[in-house]
Amino acid sequence: MIAPGTEPGLWRTARALAVRDLRMAWRRRGDVLQPVLFAVLVVVLFALALGREPQRLAADAIAVLWLAVLLAGQLALDALFRSDAEDGSLEQWLLAPVPLSWLVLVRVAMHWATTALPLIAISPLLAEMLHLPHDQLPMLLASLLLGTPLLSLIGGVVAALTVGLRRSGILVALLSLPLYVPVLVFGAGSVAAAARGQDPSGALLMLAAGLVAALVLAPLATAAALRISLS
Amino acid sequence: MQPIVRWFHQLGSPPTFDRFARRWSRVFHLAALPVLALGLWQALFVVPADYQQGDSFRILFVHVPSAWMSLFVFALMALYAAIALIWRIKLCEVLAMACAPIGAGFTVITLLTGSIWGRPMWGTWWDWDPRLTTELILLFLYMGVIGLYVAIEDRRNAARAAGLLAIVGVALLPVIRYSVDWWGSLHQGQTIRLLGQSTLDASMQVPLWLMVIATKLWFAGSLLAKARADNLQREAGKDWVQRQFQEDA
Amino acid sequence: MSYLGYVVAAYAVFVLVLAVDALGSYLRLRWALRAVRQRRQRQAARRSASHAPLADLELER
Numbered sequence: 001m002i003a004p005g006t007e008p009g010l011w012r013t014a015r016a017l018a019v020r021d022l023r024m025a026w027r028r029r030g031d032v033l034q035p036v037l038f039a040v041l042v043v044v045l046f047a048l049a050l051g052r053e054p055q056r057l058a059a060d061a062i063a064v065l066w067l068a069v070l071l072a073g074q075l076a077l078d079a080l081f082r083s084d085a086e087d088g089s090l091e092q093w094l095l096a097p098v099p100l101s102w103l104v105l106v107r108v109a110m111h112w113a114t115t116a117l118p119l120i121a122i123s124p125l126l127a128e129m130l131h132l133p134h135d136q137l138p139m140l141l142a143s144l145l146l147g148t149p150l151l152s153l154i155g156g157v158v159a160a161l162t163v164g165l166r167r168s169g170i171l172v173a174l175l176s177l178p179l180y181v182p183v184l185v186f187g188a189g190s191v192a193a194a195a196r197g198q199d200p201s202g203a204l205l206m207l208a209a210g211l212v213a214a215l216v217l218a219p220l221a222t223a224a225a226l227r228i229s230l231s
Numbered sequence: 232m233q234p235i236v237r238w239f240h241q242l243g244s245p246p247t248f249d250r251f252a253r254r255w256s257r258v259f260h261l262a263a264l265p266v267l268a269l270g271l272w273q274a275l276f277v278v279p280a281d282y283q284q285g286d287s288f289r290i291l292f293v294h295v296p297s298a299w300m301s302l303f304v305f306a307l308m309a310l311y312a313a314i315a316l317i318w319r320i321k322l323c324e325v326l327a328m329a330c331a332p333i334g335a336g337f338t339v340i341t342l343l344t345g346s347i348w349g350r351p352m353w354g355t356w357w358d359w360d361p362r363l364t365t366e367l368i369l370l371f372l373y374m375g376v377i378g379l380y381v382a383i384e385d386r387r388n389a390a391r392a393a394g395l396l397a398i399v400g401v402a403l404l405p406v407i408r409y410s411v412d413w414w415g416s417l418h419q420g421q422t423i424r425l426l427g428q429s430t431l432d433a434s435m436q437v438p439l440w441l442m443v444i445a446t447k448l449w450f451a452g453s454l455l456a457k458a459r460a461d462n463l464q465r466e467a468g469k470d471w472v473q474r475q476f477q478e479d480a
Numbered sequence: 481m482s483y484l485g486y487v488v489a490a491y492a493v494f495v496l497v498l499a500v501d502a503l504g505s506y507l508r509l510r511w512a513l514r515a516v517r518q519r520r521q522r523q524a525a526r527r528s529a530s531h532a533p534l535a536d537l538e539l540e541r
Contacts, residue, residue, distance in 0.1 A: 344494065
């Protein structure tokens, strides 16, 4: 039992969980690079399928890049809760003195930092491979910075719903892709709109608003899903 | 007020619900048939052909009610799921999960009739019309709910997890719709909407509302039948089921 | 342009899917009732096979 008055506060638990997650990620550095490798592979496959003309590739570059990041992030979703579910630490989360949604938020943030940030970091290189015009790059990075946390937060709900399932691969994709549609549309669409000279701020604001809403609501839904999955 | 509340409570008990569903699913299905027949007759033969689209606009009378039902059933499914999660009412779990395949069926009808209607108008079997695209995503949401329900072993947890997914889906559905509309307007593609310029005047309203009522009645019948089946499967080991069977046998 | 084929196809889709849905419901019901019946038969067989005097005190699941 935790003695009253000595319970860890929100920030202490957040730091403890964050440090633990980062340390685990550092120990499995190779695993962290897998989403990046997958994204590169996706770009290569698209280039092979589309042909090597620079104009052709540049025309589709935004969509291909967004899809590569989205699909790579989705593959990494399985790692969000699985190892903790397997060794029982997830059930300890349910008993923690801090709100479950807070732990979820910290976990999703760390997951984003270790899977999506490397993807965003490598996106200029991938953009260069697809001959994306240089003036579109800042917009692309902005849309990814706003969109990938949204994808992680929404993906967290789906990961929590399927955490008990053994081989849930395609089911996770089927569940999360419809929910990803607005993020993809506004994310890729903002860059495409800017490329055509239209005003991208509407789409970016939608992403930002969605992100704010998701930061509050998604952890709550994920916590509810965890409680159902672990009951 | 009191007797109504009490009736609801009693309905939550599995044996009472079984008796209720057994009679009323048949009643609703049978009641739907004449309304459906009248609606179909009105839609196909009574209403004059549209001056712009000719006879193909008659497809509206199956396409629009099905589209409305696909959305209505999804919202209802989420509502049942919310009640089941908040108040832990087992029957609402069953009802929510029974909604899913019926709603998916209406979505399929909407997509197929929309595609058939679009063929003479767009020249192709498919156009990324924002409304049809949203229906397609809705179909994936339905399939996700059904898939999740089937994948989890424990029936109660499965229903609650799939129900939570339905709630998340219903919350995101307006966002999805808005984003797809925005996406559709980005590229000024085909702006021929399926409903076109012709606003529905009075003569067209009658068959439309008849079809709306008919589909709702049919849905109620199917919902009760499916819920009854699921209820029986869950409760198969209980005494009341065995006793019911003794009476039937 | 004759739209007859399209109209017929659309209405056929509508009627067909609704019919399949209702049929599916009743088939599922039939299946559930059959499972109940089989369960009863299995329990009856188990009971008569054991002849245990305490059989009716056993928990039924």
